Amino acid sequence: MPADDGVPMSTAAAGAEAGYSVQQVRDLEALGVIPVAPRSSSGYRRFSEEHVRHLRAYRHLANSAGPVVARRVMRDLRRLPRAQAVALISGLHAGLNAEREHALSARRALESINDEAVTDAVPVDDDSMTITELSQALGVRASTLRFWEKAGLVAPERVATPAGTARRYTLPAIREARVTSALRAGGYRIPEVQAAITAIRDLGDTSNSLTALDARLDSIAQRTLALLRAGALLAEIIETASAV
Structure with a gap:
């Protein structure tokens, strides 16, 4: 009392x-x-x-x-x-509401990417982007994409050019960049993003990442x-x- x-x-x-x-x-x-x-x-x-x-x-x-x-x-x-x-x-x-919105955005991105993994498993030649195009599409710097590549989060192809070689992002690499961008915006650290990317690469399975996002949303609640x-x-x- x-x-x-x-x-x-x-x-x-x-x-x-x-x-x-x-x-x-x-x-x-x-x-x-x-x-x-x-x-x-x-x-x-x-x-x-x-x-x-x-x-x-x-x-x-x-x-x-x-x-x-x-x-x-x-x-x-x-x-x-x-x-x-x-x-x-x-x-x-x-602040809590911003965390919630970031997590929801990441979840929506992962769900969208998971759907793409089923319908667009094999990219065609035209479905690729340069580093400049991808950085503009995601709203991140080209240096950020290079850092993600160094951390093993994104794996672009290398193509020959008159000046040497250049990065070329096919659909799998674009998906990886989208996942990385979504999870980083949701507050995930690099090791956590690496785990998500590994899941994506294993037959495009994002279930573990979606479960983690649901757990984060529950924690925010x-x-x-x-x-x-x-x-x-x-x-x-x-x-x-x-x-x-």
């Missing part, structure tokens, strides 16, 4: 209310996540429901944005003007729910700070 604001709590009691150990409460106070607790005449910390509110808000915020960001946000909320504090929380929601749980608590913290 929540304690009344007027009844001081010990460190252990405040921790029990919010689900933290005594040492965790002390650490979070030292980090500025919660306001500094006043001391009794005998030197013991005396916590209030305001401190418990901060502790609970931090838990949800850490589950959503990670502990580093959550610590910074909790400190900033008590010092920023109301409008800026509200904008800070809005930014977290916007869980983080969004955690941020929503923190919402009412954070609103009270902002209103209390702006009233001081």
Whole structure:
């Protein structure tokens, strides 16, 4: 049962209310996540429901944005003007939504490429692009395509030219570049993209990559729910700070 604001709590009691150990409460106070607790005449910390509110808000915020960001946000909320504090929380929601959109874009690209792998398994001579054409089509630099090639993500052919040799991207290489572009936009690291490309090369199977994207979307949904749980608590913290 929540304690009344007027009844001081010990460190252990405040921790029990919010689900933290005594040492965790002390650490979070030292980090500025919660306001500094006043001391009794005998030197013991005396916590209030305001401190418990901060502790609970931090838990949800850490589950959503990670502990580093959550610590910074909790400190900033008590010092920023109301409008800026509200904008800070809005930014977290916007960031999660951007992650979700990137993951959805990557999933759509993989589904499209998977369909192509069935219908266009054998490219014809005209279905190829130069490095300049492909970079323009994907909206990336030619140097990025060369880096992807070096990392084993894209395998263009080499064709003879009067000046020597040039890269030529046939349909398989174009698909690889599209997969790489989609996954990199979705936040995937190079080793994760390499695993996806390997799946694509093995008979065009993208099921593992699609499963990974679904797992990421579920993780984003869980983080969004955690941020929503923190919402009412954070609103009270902002209103209390702006009233001081």
